[in-house]
Amino acid sequence: MTTHTPHVDVHSGAHTGTTNYLNNTSGFMSWAGTLDHKRIGLMYLIGVSMAFLAGGIFALLVRLHLWSPDGALFTNEAYNQIFTLHGAFMVFLFVIPAIPASLGNMVLPLMLGAKDVALPRLNLLSFYLWVTGAALAMYSILAGGFDTGWTFYAPYSLYTNQAVISIGLGIFILGFSSIFTGLNFIVTTHKLRAPGLTWFRMPLFVWAIYATSILQVLATPVLGITVALVALERTYHIGIFDPRLGGDPVLFEHFFWFYSHPAVYIMVLPAFGIISECVSVHSRKPLFGYKMIAFSSLAIAIISFLVWGHHMFTSGQSTYAMFAFSFLTFFVAIPTAIKEFSWVATVWKGSIDLNSPMLYTLAFLIIFAIGGLTGVILGVLNVDIHLHDTYYVVAHFHYVMMGSISLAFFAGLHHWWPKMFGVMYNESLAKLACAIIFIGFNATFIPQFIMGSRGMPRRYAEYAAEYQPFHQASTIGAMILGCGVALMFGYLLASLFAGKKAMQNQWGGVTLDWMTPTPPPLENFHQTPVWRGEVYDYSTLDLRSTQTPVS
Amino acid sequence: MSHDGHHSIVIPAPGPEFVPHTVAHHFDSPVQEFQACKLGFWLFLATEILLFGGLFAAYFYFHEAYPETFRLGGQQLNWKLGAVNTTVLLLSSWTMAMGVRSAQTSQKKATILFCWLTVLGAAIFMGIKFVEYKAKYEHGFLPLFGGFEVADWFKDTHHVMKDVPHGHMFFAIYFTMTAIHGLHVLIGAGLILWIIKGASKGRFHAGYYLPVDLVGLYWHLVDLIWIFLFPLLYLVP
Amino acid sequence: MSSHPDTAHAHAAHAHAAHGHGEGHHHVASAGLFLKVLIALLFLTGITVGASRVDFGSANMLIAMLIACVKASLVIAIFMHVWWDTAINKIMFLGSFLFLSLLFAFTLADQATRSWDGPISVQRAPVAEQWHHPALADKKP
Ligand SMILES: [Cu+2]
Numbered sequence: 043m044t045t046h047t048p049h050v051d052v053h054s055g056a057h058t059g060t061t062n063y064l065n066n067t068s069g070f071m072s073w074a075g076t077l078d079h080k081r082i083g084l085m086y087l088i089g090v091s092m093a094f095l096a097g098g099i100f101a102l103l104v105r106l107h108l109w110s111p112d113g114a115l116f117t118n119e120a121y122n123q124i125f126t127l128h129g130a131f132m133v134f135l136f137v138i139p140a141i142p143a144s145l146g147n148m149v150l151p152l153m154l155g156a157k158d159v160a161l162p163r164l165n166l167l168s169f170y171l172w173v174t175g176a177a178l179a180m181y182s183i184l185a186g187g188f189d190t191g192w193t194f195y196a197p198y199s200l201y202t203n204q205a206v207i208s209i210g211l212g213i214f215i216l217g218f219s220s221i222f223t224g225l226n227f228i229v230t231t232h233k234l235r236a237p238g239l240t241w242f243r244m245p246l247f248v249w250a251i252y253a254t255s256i257l258q259v260l261a262t263p264v265l266g267i268t269v270a271l272v273a274l275e276r277t278y279h280i281g282i283f284d285p286r287l288g289g290d291p292v293l294f295e296h297f298f299w300f301y302s303h304p305a306v307y308i309m310v311l312p313a314f315g316i317i318s319e320c321v322s323v324h325s326r327k328p329l330f331g332y333k334m335i336a337f338s339s340l341a342i343a344i345i346s347f348l349v350w351g352h353h354m355f356t357s358g359q360s361t362y363a364m365f366a367f368s369f370l371t372f373f374v375a376i377p378t379a380i381k382e383f384s385w386v387a388t389v390w391k392g393s394i395d396l397n398s399p400m401l402y403t404l405a406f407l408i409i410f411a412i413g414g415l416t417g418v419i420l421g422v423l424n425v426d427i428h429l430h431d432t433y434y435v436v437a438h439f440h441y442v443m444m445g446s447i448s449l450a451f452f453a454g455l456h457h458w459w460p461k462m463f464g465v466m467y468n469e470s471l472a473k474l475a476c477a478i479i480f481i482g483f484n485a486t487f488i489p490q491f492i493m494g495s496r497g498m499p500r501r502y503a504e505y506a507a508e509y510q511p512f513h514q515a516s517t518i519g520a521m522i523l524g525c526g527v528a529l530m531f532g533y534l535l536a537s538l539f540a541g542k543k544a545m546q547n548q549w550g551g552v553t554l555d556w557m558t559p560t561p562p563p564l565e566n567f568h569q570t571p572v573w574r575g576e577v578y579d580y581s582t583l584d585l586r587s588t589q590t591p592v593s
Numbered sequence: 594m595s596h597d598g599h600h601s602i603v604i605p606a607p608g609p610e611f612v613p614h615t616v617a618h619h620f621d622s623p624v625q626e627f628q629a630c631k632l633g634f635w636l637f638l639a640t641e642i643l644l645f646g647g648l649f650a651a652y653f654y655f656h657e658a659y660p661e662t663f664r665l666g667g668q669q670l671n672w673k674l675g676a677v678n679t680t681v682l683l684l685s686s687w688t689m690a691m692g693v694r695s696a697q698t699s700q701k702k703a704t705i706l707f708c709w710l711t712v713l714g715a716a717i718f719m720g721i722k723f724v725e726y727k728a729k730y731e732h733g734f735l736p737l738f739g740g741f742e743v744a745d746w747f748k749d750t751h752h753v754m755k756d757v758p759h760g761h762m763f764f765a766i767y768f769t770m771t772a773i774h775g776l777h778v779l780i781g782a783g784l785i786l787w788i789i790k791g792a793s794k795g796r797f798h799a800g801y802y803l804p805v806d807l808v809g810l811y812w813h814l815v816d817l818i819w820i821f822l823f824p825l826l827y828l829v830p
Numbered sequence: 831m832s833s834h835p836d837t838a839h840a841h842a843a844h845a846h847a848a849h850g851h852g853e854g855h856h857h858v859a860s861a862g863l864f865l866k867v868l869i870a871l872l873f874l875t876g877i878t879v880g881a882s883r884v885d886f887g888s889a890n891m892l893i894a895m896l897i898a899c900v901k902a903s904l905v906i907a908i909f910m911h912v913w914w915d916t917a918i919n920k921i922m923f924l925g926s927f928l929f930l931s932l933l934f935a936f937t938l939a940d941q942a943t944r945s946w947d948g949p950i951s952v953q954r955a956p957v958a959e960q961w962h963h964p965a966l967a968d969k970k971p
Contacts, residue, residue: 157619160629225636232918233629234619259636260929263644271651271769278736279743280765282651287743288759293654296937297647347932351940363940570621628916635919639926646930650937657941672879679875687868690859690909697858813910820901823875828882830890 062464062561077162078564082169083147084462089172090144091531093135094448098524100128105486105520108513113503121503122189123204129192130209134216135176137443138305141312142258143172143223145454146251148462150227152555153245155236155573157565160229164222171219178212181205191501193302196283196294200275207276210269217262217269220308224258227251236554238573245553245577246322246335250315253339257304257311257346265301268294295357299350307346310442311339313450314381317406320453321385323551324400325392328578331384338377345373352421356430364423371421378414382407395549398472402453405480406446413441416491431501434494437487445483452479452530459534460544464561467537471529478526485519552580604800607699612794614801627803634807638814641777645818648770652825655762665754666763667829669734671725675827678721679819685714686816689785693809696802701795704805708789711812715782722775734764767826774822777815784808857914867908874901 063080073081104125107115116124151159159165182188185205190198199206231252235244272294274280281287283294314335322329329335351359351367385407394400416438420426429435460466493512498505505513547556554573558566575582602616604623620626656663692707729735733748747761754760788808791797797805824830878897886893907913912920 160619161633162619164633221640225633225640228636228922229629229633232632233625259640260643260926263640264647264933267644267647270773271647274769278746278765278768280736280769281743281759281761282655282765282769288655288659288762290654290658292940293651293937296933296940297650300647300933300937347929348936351936360940360942360944360946362943362946363936366936366939565619632919632922635923639923642923642926643930643933646933650933653934653938654941657938676875676879680872683868683871683875686871686905686909687864690864691861694858694861694864697856810910813905816909817902817905820905821895821898824878824882824894824898828879828894830882830894 062559062563064463064561066564075166077158077166079147079151079159079162079165080462080562080566082165083144083149085169086139086147086172087144089169089176090136090140093131093176094140095531097128097131097136098527100124100131102520102524104128105517107503108505109517111505111507111510111513116503118503119189122501123187125501126189126191127183127187130179130188130213132443133192133305134213135172135179137309137447138216138220139172139223140309140451141316141447141454142227142251142254142308143168143219145316145451145458146227146312147223149458149555150248150251151230151234152461152558152562152566153248153553154230154234155239155554155567155571156230156234157567157570159226160234161226165226168219168222168226171215171222175212175216175219178208178215182209182212193298194269194272195298196272196275196289196291197285199272200279200284207273210273214266214269217266220258221262224255224262227255228259231255236571236573239554242333242336243573243575243577244336245555246318246329246332246339247312247315249336249339250311250318253343254308254311254315256340257308257343261301261304261308261347264297265305268297268301271297292354292358295354295359296350299353300347303350303353304343304346306439306442307342309447311342313406313447314339316450316454316457317385317403318381319551319553320399320403320457321388322578323457323549324395324397324403325389326395326550326580327388327392328576328580329384330387330390331380332577334380335384338380341377342374345370345377349374349421352426355423355426368421368423368426372418374421375414375418382411382414397549398467398469398476399453399457399549401473401476402449402456405476406449406453409441409445409449409480409483413438413446416441429494431499432494433490433498433500436500437490437494440487440490445487449479449483452476455534457549458555459537460548461555461560461562463538463541464544465537465541466544466548467541468533471533475526475530475533478529479523482519482521482523482526486516486523487519489513489515489519550580552578552582606795607798607800610701610795611699611798612796614796623801630803630807634810638810641814645770645773648766648773649821649825652766652770655766656825656829659758659762662754662757662760663763663829665757666760666767667827669729669732669753670767670827671728672827674721674725675823678718679823681714681717681721682816682819685711685718686813688714689809689812692788693802693805696792696797696805697799699798701792701798704792704797705789708785708792712782712785712789715778715785718778719775719782722771729764735768736765763829770822770826774815774818777818781808781812781815784811857911859908859911859914863908867904871901871904 063078073085076082103115104121107113107121107124113121115121147159147165151157182205185208188204188206188209189202190204190206194206194210231244231248271280271282275283279287281289283289283291285291318329318335349367349371351363352371355364355368389404389407416434420429420435420438456467456472489512493509494500496509498509498512544560546560548560549556554571557571601618602620602623604614604616606613614623616623616626620629688707688710692704692711695701695703695707726735726737730737731750733746733750736746743761747764749755749760785808788797788805791804874897878894881893881897882890884890906923912923
């Protein structure tokens, strides 16, 4: 019994019955010691979701504190710690690993027709490095917390009397977790593609993860050496970043942003990949400008190494360097706009299925347009001098990091949920949650754009009374957003126990991830598949042969 | 056609003193395994380049800011010991290259011998490094025991750096770079010992010498970094 | 891409691997070449020391780095077998130097052009001396 589509030979092996990666072995060690990319991806999914919930709770505490101009809840010192925890948890424990390590791990080998990632033991090691980094972050909270902001700017981070070394070590370790994941995916993409699956037949999610991985491998080591130097400064006061000792804090910012600007693309490129998949599958159309999207991922990866100084326009860097960085920043907009245009052109006149993954995708398209364009505004040198370190910046990067990346993550979660677990969530609740999240998100951050452009500085525990209406609107928005996210996690978890059985190929996808049994068996494919024909060719898919319920 | 994954591919041993190698089951062929692991290791070495690169950028940054400090600081180091250590590392890089070559040509005894010579080189290097660190510590140049202020470790006992601005800056860079490099020497030596253990069991031969190859690459990288550290620190231009 | 699990095929793969036909990654360099490279490296170390004794002004740095680059190229090309390695391995490893050069270029260019600024740098310069962290209120730098 085999499932054939005209353009790909896959033996789905219905004879193996109900054995899949979730139930083929059991017991604690079968998970803790697993080398299966799907189980590792699932453990990452649990981990990053917990980090997201923790970071989200910190965010809500920040918003509640800002309800009144003199700070409603905490001392100023505690407030500093809480916004730092929000940033550090969200950036290092959630957004950076979220899509590549969880969904990427789960789906990338499936899409390539591989049995596993190229280096499965390294994959498990990266997961445990992530766990160690998370444990160090928790330890740092217990050891008194840290109040430097997620950016750890010198010289404050060199002197503050808090647990900076332990969180620095945590970030160093998380960095290597990220490096090893990226390294693994590059090797997997190069060496483990199924026969016939050439570079320009790969799904765009693979292209996006590949470009991300290059950034992870090349940029993250510089973050590692930067936090190592901060730790050395704190123990020995060697003086490299310390202006009192002849060092230069601007050098810290160069090092930090050499990583952290590309890191924005480590976060957002995988989101682009998910959107490319969702846009194509749920519009039932091949992607408009496939090659342009593929190449624009690489272009973004390369350009992102040339623009880091736009975070330092008020830091005392040379005026001439600022000219160059501002000028180069505009080039990021070109490949990004190519993507946005291609997605919209794909949806255009497609037979759109307005299911929940597609709704999250459409929400992404709107929010990312705003997030991206406000970034161009901030790249203008003289405008940034005014807007630097205001809520305008906060709103901009939340439109990118929360609004775009998290929504894409949710889209991917809803898209591959039936694949991963063989069950479907409650679709009406999913649509409702998507609407609540979209409304709550905009209600939170549109007021921040306004008050930011009027001069409200970020990271302040207290503020002038004239900003109170904006802060209160933002806090109400954050509560709505929080309810939407809670609802989403609620029905997703409920589906594991009471969900309907999913279809073998729930959405009628034509990439290899939809050609395996659902949920996939241990080594994904009973025989190495052979790919023929073009990518995203929906004309060849016989829906009746693939949309059978999971046995 | 492809196999169904239940049978493993085995690379046979070329002689009785060797053991066969079983290709990891998720690879389709020995070539795929070799190339995947090697590409992965090259990417890892690329991360090492970027990691050390940050330190080199800091070196050039402060060399530009305080040229006199760096010139005078460099003169406090013993360039003869530095040159000896450079020679030792270059020799050990050669023995490692020969060790990999011996594994490639299934010469078990030569592989083990060359690897031991490389470990010997690492030991001499670290020994000389220890002598240097000890001398610098006695001169009040090295931060070995922590302190809240720079004055706690930069004592400049003989007041040689008193006329240049921020005299500790050169030694801060010297200490950071050589300490992290030294850590890599120790890790490399440990890896080579692990290779020696595997080689004595006959695991490495013409059909399968991947671990020897990769550890060799790591060791050459350690050498590569020192090639730049020696002129920059001991012969400050 | 295909392979049979039987030993005959594995043996063929092994023979293929051992003799390195076509793939270009199982090259066995001659011991003589390694020795020549070692001698060249030691010779260049001597040159480095010698050149540092002569005052070429600001060119000393350039000369030292050029010699180091030649030595590094020898180690990379011959000892690390990059000369005979596959294209993708070459790109990945040598590409890292390209990205590193971006870190160098922008950071050092910022430093080099900072003094070109006019009044802004006059305002900025004293910050280093004036800055005190609250935690150090009782300690004067
Ligand atoms: Cu940026």
